[in-house]
Amino acid sequence: MSTETVPDLTPSPAEARVPEPEGRGSLRIHDRVVEKVAGYAVTTVPDAAAAPRRVLGLTVGSPRSDDEAAKVTATVYGDSVSVSATIAVAWPSPIRGVAAQLAQRIRGEISHHTGLRVDRVDLNVVSLRLSEVQGRRVQ
Amino acid sequence: MNAATVTARIVSVLLALVLLVGGLLVAVEIVLAQLGRQPWLIPWPAWASWLGSQTWESTGVRLILVGLVVVGLALLVLALRPGKPRRLALPVTDRNLHLSIARRALQQTLADTAARASGVASASAKARRRTVTINATTANPDTTDVQQAALTAVTERLDQLGLAGRLRPRVRIEVSS
Numbered sequence: 001m002s003t004e005t006v007p008d009l010t011p012s013p014a015e016a017r018v019p020e021p022e023g024r025g026s027l028r029i030h031d032r033v034v035e036k037v038a039g040y041a042v043t044t045v046p047d048a049a050a051a052p053r054r055v056l057g058l059t060v061g062s063p064r065s066d067d068e069a070a071k072v073t074a075t076v077y078g079d080s081v082s083v084s085a086t087i088a089v090a091w092p093s094p095i096r097g098v099a100a101q102l103a104q105r106i107r108g109e110i111s112h113h114t115g116l117r118v119d120r121v122d123l124n125v126v127s128l129r130l131s132e133v134q135g136r137r138v139q
Numbered sequence: 140m141n142a143a144t145v146t147a148r149i150v151s152v153l154l155a156l157v158l159l160v161g162g163l164l165v166a167v168e169i170v171l172a173q174l175g176r177q178p179w180l181i182p183w184p185a186w187a188s189w190l191g192s193q194t195w196e197s198t199g200v201r202l203i204l205v206g207l208v209v210v211g212l213a214l215l216v217l218a219l220r221p222g223k224p225r226r227l228a229l230p231v232t233d234r235n236l237h238l239s240i241a242r243r244a245l246q247q248t249l250a251d252t253a254a255r256a257s258g259v260a261s262a263s264a265k266a267r268r269r270t271v272t273i274n275a276t277t278a279n280p281d282t283t284d285v286q287q288a289a290l291t292a293v294t295e296r297l298d299q300l301g302l303a304g305r306l307r308p309r310v311r312i313e314v315s316s
Contacts, residue, residue, distance in 0.1 A: 091248060095300060096231055096238065103236045119235060124226055126241040128248040 029114045031074045038083050039069030041109040045102045047090040051126045081110060082120040088127035099123050223267055230301040240300065242266050249273065249293055253310070256292040258285035260315055264293075266306065271297075273310045282312040 018024070042048055050070035073084045083106055089098050103121040110118050168181050178184065193200050226239040246264040253262035253273045262275040273293055277285040290310045297303045 091251065095240065096229060099229075099236065099238045100231065100233060103233060120237065121235060122237045122239075124239050124241060125229075126244050128240075128244050128251075 029076060029116060031076055034074035034076060034081050034083065034110055034114060034116065035072040036069070037109050037113050038072040038074060038085060038106045041106045042070035042072075042085060042087055042102060044109075045098065045105050047093040047098045048102050049088045049090075051086045051088045076116065077119075079115075080117045080119045081114075082122070083110070083118060084122035084124070086124050086126055089125050091128040095125055095128070099125070227266070227302065227305075245300075245302075246271075249296060249308075252292050252296040253289045256285070256289040259289050262289065269305070270307045270309060273308065274313070275310060276313050276315040278315055280314055282314060286310050286312045 039050075042050060048070075071086045075082050085102075085106070087102070089095050102123065106121055107118040110116055164180060168178055168183060171177070171179055172183075195201075224242055226241050227245060229238045229240055231238045246266050249264040249266070249271060250262045250273070253259055253264065253275050256262075256275075258277050258279045260276045260278055262273055265272045265274075271293070273289060275285070275289050279285050289312070290308060293308045293310065294303065297306055297308060
């Protein structure tokens, strides 16, 4: 490398070794980060909530609050992600409408926070009794 | 959850505990044997000497083996038998969204729906692959109207869920005393 320098214009030797920005490293978003974001998204949709906890098929503990994140499994494949969530829907809200709204919200939140594209959303509704035990959310 | 499911789960847990304790015992006995110590709880030297005196022609050995084959085949048949679906897919217009409802949740909402029908005192639901059976009680001696009301309510609910064409509802009414 040349040691001939022009003080104001030529980069120092250390700077000259720095690669181009796109080659300086990579950003990988972990599955768990996406799961957190999607779990939070469930709390933002009216009439959807985290599913009650179950042990050996029996519901345990008190009903989950509206603010509690749902159980979500996410798998990141490069720039895309697939998400699977277990949720409760307030009865008698239309399940398909709530699910469509929730899927839209999950896609939006994940795209906004991580830049990933959501290819697939699996939603499993395991409880429809939310409204009977904790009332409808004020909108 | 019915009695058979509860029984199966309790038996499974007990069997798992027996296997765990048995495995630990065998491990302890193996370590003791390696150290040249006497057996602790399993009299394996006596078992080994009895087994050493047996041949494939022994009646006892054959009976035990036949029994094991029968038990194994029975467990295989039970394991391969298609059970009730744990969840049912619901139709959605979004092709990237896959929505399903747990069978238990479906049964609960259909039972709630039937219980709210005119004249119905209480109701429970059992969903299978193609049918859902509602068992309801009423105080009305004339059950025809009550049955029709419950059937209409359940059919409407199935229609809301998009399951009207896939699950055929049946309503059984009993007059409560």
